[in-house]
Amino acid sequence: MRIFVIMENVKNKKPLIFLTNDDGVDAKGLNCIIESVRELGQIVVIAPERPHSGMAHAITMYSPLYLRTVRKEPDLEIYACSGTPVDCVKMAYDHLLAGRIPDLTISGINHGSNSAISILYSGTMGAAIEASFYNVPSIGLSMLDHHADADFTAAVEYSRIIIDKVMNGNLQMPLCLNVNIPAVPADEIRGIMVCRQNQGFWREEFVSRQDPRGKDYFWLTGDFYNTEPDATDTDEWALANNYVSIVPVQVDMTNHRQVKELAPLFESPVK
Amino acid sequence: MRIFVIMENVKNKKPLIFLTNDDGVDAKGLNCIIESVRELGQIVVIAPERPHSGMAHAITMYSPLYLRTVRKEPDLEIYACSGTPVDCVKMAYDHLLAGRIPDLTISGINHGSNSAISILYSGTMGAAIEASFYNVPSIGLSMLDHHADADFTAAVEYSRIIIDKVMNGNLQMPLCLNVNIPAVPADEIRGIMVCRQNQGFWREEFVSRQDPRGKDYFWLTGDFYNTEPDATDTDEWALANNYVSIVPVQVDMTNHRQVKELAPLFESPVK
Numbered sequence: 001m002r003i004f005v006i007m008e009n010v011k012n013k014k015p016l017i018f019l020t021n022d023d024g025v026d027a028k029g030l031n032c033i034i035e036s037v038r039e040l041g042q043i044v045v046i047a048p049e050r051p052h053s054g055m056a057h058a059i060t061m062y063s064p065l066y067l068r069t070v071r072k073e074p075d076l077e078i079y080a081c082s083g084t085p086v087d088c089v090k091m092a093y094d095h096l097l098a099g100r101i102p103d104l105t106i107s108g109i110n111h112g113s114n115s116a117i118s119i120l121y122s123g124t125m126g127a128a129i130e131a132s133f134y135n136v137p138s139i140g141l142s143m144l145d146h147h148a149d150a151d152f153t154a155a156v157e158y159s160r161i162i163i164d165k166v167m168n169g170n171l172q173m174p175l176c177l178n179v180n181i182p183a184v185p186a187d188e189i190r191g192i193m194v195c196r197q198n199q200g201f202w203r204e205e206f207v208s209r210q211d212p213r214g215k216d217y218f219w220l221t222g223d224f225y226n227t228e229p230d231a232t233d234t235d236e237w238a239l240a241n242n243y244v245s246i247v248p249v250q251v252d253m254t255n256h257r258q259v260k261e262l263a264p265l266f267e268s269p270v271k
Numbered sequence: 272m273r274i275f276v277i278m279e280n281v282k283n284k285k286p287l288i289f290l291t292n293d294d295g296v297d298a299k300g301l302n303c304i305i306e307s308v309r310e311l312g313q314i315v316v317i318a319p320e321r322p323h324s325g326m327a328h329a330i331t332m333y334s335p336l337y338l339r340t341v342r343k344e345p346d347l348e349i350y351a352c353s354g355t356p357v358d359c360v361k362m363a364y365d366h367l368l369a370g371r372i373p374d375l376t377i378s379g380i381n382h383g384s385n386s387a388i389s390i391l392y393s394g395t396m397g398a399a400i401e402a403s404f405y406n407v408p409s410i411g412l413s414m415l416d417h418h419a420d421a422d423f424t425a426a427v428e429y430s431r432i433i434i435d436k437v438m439n440g441n442l443q444m445p446l447c448l449n450v451n452i453p454a455v456p457a458d459e460i461r462g463i464m465v466c467r468q469n470q471g472f473w474r475e476e477f478v479s480r481q482d483p484r485g486k487d488y489f490w491l492t493g494d495f496y497n498t499e500p501d502a503t504d505t506d507e508w509a510l511a512n513n514y515v516s517i518v519p520v521q522v523d524m525t526n527h528r529q530v531k532e533l534a535p536l537f538e539s540p541v542k
Contacts, residue, residue: 056328056357057391064480064488083491086327086392090491094475119524120328120400121357129391133472165536172532178524194534196525201404204365209335217335220354220361246537248529253390253449254467258519261443263465265436266517 014075015041015167018102018131020088022052022110022123025070025080029109029143032152036160037106038076040167044097045070045078046088048123053112055123057130058084067091085127093134104167105131108141108179109155111148115180115235115245116198116224125178129251132176137166140176140249144239145183154186158244162192176249180235182242193243198234200226285346286312286438289373289402291359293323293381293394296341296351300380300414303423307431308377309347311438315368316341316349317359319394324383326394328401329355338362356398364405375438376402379412379450380426382419386451386506386516387469387495396449400522403447408437411447411520415510416454425457429515433463447520451506453513464514469507471497 017037021030025047034043049068060083070078079096081088085107092102110124119125128140139162143155158181166175178197182189207219226236235245288308292301296318305314320339331354342349350367352359356378363373381395390396399411410433414426429452437446449468453460478490497507506516 051333054330054332056326056330056397058327058329059325059392059491061325061491062322064490065477066486066488087491090475090493091477091489095477095489117404117522120522121330126327133388162537169536171536175529192537194530194537196527196530197523199523204361206336206362206366215337217337218362218366219335220330220332220358222361246533247524248526248533249524250526250529251388251391251524252468252470253518253520253522255519255521256467258446258521259465259467262517262519265440265442266433266463266465 015103016100017041017043017104017106018092018097019043019045019106020085020127021047021108022055022085022127024048024051025078027111028148028150029111029152032156033106033109033141033159036156037163043076044092046081046092046096048085048088049080049082052084052123054121055084055126056121057086057126060084060087065091085123086130089127089130093131102136104163105136105138106141106163107131107139109152109159110142111150112142112146113144113180113239114140114142114178115239116200117202119178119197119249128176128178129249132174135173137171137173137175139163139166139179141179141181143181143183150183154184154189155181157186158189158192162246178247178249180239180245182239182244184242188242189244190242192246193238194246194248195233195235195238197247198226198236199228200224200236286374287371288312288314288375288377289363289368290314290316290377291356291398292318292379293326293356293398295319295322296349298382299419299421300382300423303427304377304380304412304430307427308434314347315363317352317363317367319356319359320351320353323355323394325392326355326397327392328357328397331355331358336362356394357401360398360401364402373407375434376407376409377412377434378402378410380423380430381413382421383413383417384415384451384510385411385413385449386510387471388473390449390468390520399447399449400520403445406444408442408444408446410434410437410450412450414452414454421454425455425460426452428457429460429463433517449518449520451510451516453510453515455513459513460515461513463517464509465517465519466504466506466509468518469497469505470499471495471507
C-alpha cells in the first residue's frame with residue numbers, strides 16, 4: 001500500500017490530461033480517444049451520464065449535481081456527472097482536481113460535426129471553451145459521423161497528431177481549438193488546415209406530429225446554409241475538401257466596429 | 272367576424288415584435304416589457320414554460336417540443352414552449368411566424384446580469400443571438416437583480432429608450448445588443464454606454480451536501496473575477512458606475528491572430 005502511494009506521487013510528475021465530451025460517458029468517440037492518450041500520462045475523465053448534444057455552454061442552475069465513479073485504475077479515473085458538459089469541466093477544475101492543474105483538456109471525440117456556427121450549439125465546444133478559461137490548452141474534437149458505432153480510426157490518428165503538437169508546442173495561452181475531422185479513411189484525408197469559422201447559419205424545419213392524446217408536438221430538424229461556399233479559408237471548405245479543420249477559438253463576442261458606430265446614437269443625452 | 276379579419280390584415284402593417292426570455296413565460300421582467308411595447312404594434316411571445324437560466328445557446332435534440340397558447344388577444348399572442356430559449360426563437364421564426372418577418376426581437380428583461388463572459392452562459396442572450404441570425408434587429412435585456420419580484424421600473428424606462436432608437440434607427444444588420452441595466456432607481460442611472468465585453472471569468476465553489484440516502488451532491492455557486500477592473504470601456508465598468516451597458520454582439524469565435532500563428536505548426540506535412 002505504501003509503495004503504491006509513493007508510486008502514485010512519482011507518477012504525479014506525468015502529464016495530467018482531463019477529458020470530457022457531450023455524448024455521454026459511454027460514447028465510443030470518448031473511449032477511443034481515452035485509449036489513445038492513456039500512454040501520455042495520468043488521465044482523469046468526467047463526462048455526462050447521458051447524451052448532451054446541443055447543450056452549448058449550458059450550466060445546471062436548478063438542481064444539484066451528482067458524481068459517480070465509473071472506473072478507477074492507476075493513471076485512469078473515469079467519473080460520470082449528472083450535469084452538462086460545462087458542469088463536468090467546472091466539477092473537474094474547481095472541485096475534483098482542486099490544486100492539480102491539468103496539462104491539457106480534450107473534449108470529444110464528438111459523434112458529428114461542430115464546424116461553422118455549430119460551435120455555438122455544441123456541448124463538446126462548450127466544454128472545450130470553458131476549460132480554456134483555466135489557462136490550460138484545450139482541444140474540442142469532432143468527427144463528421146454522428147452514428148453511435150462510427151469508425152474513429154482516422155479521427156483518433158489525426159487527433160493524436162494535433163494533441164501531440166499541442167502538448168509539445170509550448171503554445172501561448174489561452175488556447176482553445178475547434179477540430180473537425182472528415183468521416184473518411186485516413187488515406188483519403190489530405191492534411192490539416194488552420195482556418196476561420198464559416199459564416200453560414202441553420203434553418204429549422206419542424207416535423208409536426210400528434211401524441212396519442214391529440215396534442216401536436218414538434219421535432220426540430222435543421223439544415224445548414226453555407227453562405228460562403230467558395231471561400232477557401234473556412235472550416236466548411238476544409239471539411240468539404242477532406243482536410244481536418246482547426247479553428248482557434250476566442251470568446252470576445254463584442255462587435256468592436258459597432259461599438260464605435262453605435263456610440264453616437266445611444267450615448268446622446270437620453271432624457 | 273369578417274370585419275375582424277379585415278382589421279387584422281390592416282393591422283399587419285403595424286410593426287411586429289417578437290419577445291422571448293429565459294426566466295419563463297410567467298416572469299415579471301418579460302411581462303413588464305410586454306406591457307411597455309404593446310403600444311408599438313403587433314406582439315408575439317414564445318417563452319419557455321419553465322425557467323431556463325444558464326441554458327446558453329442550448330437546443331432540444333432528444334425530445335419533441337410542445338407549444339401552449341397562454342393568451343390570444345388582438346395584437347397580442349403569448350405562447351409557452353416546452354424547450355429552451357433558443358428553441359423558442361426557432362419555433363417562432365421557422366414555424367409560428369413562417370412568412371411574417373418581425374421588425375424586432377426582444378429577449379428579457381432578464382432577472383439578473385448577463386454582462387461580461389456571462390453572455391456565453393445566458394439563455395437570454397442565447398435567444399437574442401439566435402434571433403439575429405434571421406437578419407432582424409435583436410436586443411437582449413437584463414437587469415442586475417435576480418429576485419422574482421425585482422422592481423423593473425427603471426429597466427423598462429431605459430429598455431424603451433433603446434428599443435425606440437433601434438426601431439427608428441435604420442441600423443445595419445446583423446444587429447444584436449447585449450443590454451444590462453443597473454438595479455437602481457432611474458434617477459441614479461447616469462446614462463447609456465456602448466462598450467466592450469469585460470474579459471473576466473467565473474470560478475465555482477461547489478457546495479457539497481448529502482442526500483437522505485447518503486449520496487454526496489453538489490450545488491454550483493460561482494464568483495465572477497473581473498481581471499480588468501480599471502478598464503473604463505467595458506460593460507462591467509459601466510454597470511459598476513451606474514451606466515446602462517450596451518455591448519454589440521458578433522458570433523465569429525475565430526481567433527484570427529492565432530489562425531496565422533498556428534498554421535505553420537499544424538499545416539506542416541503530417542505523415
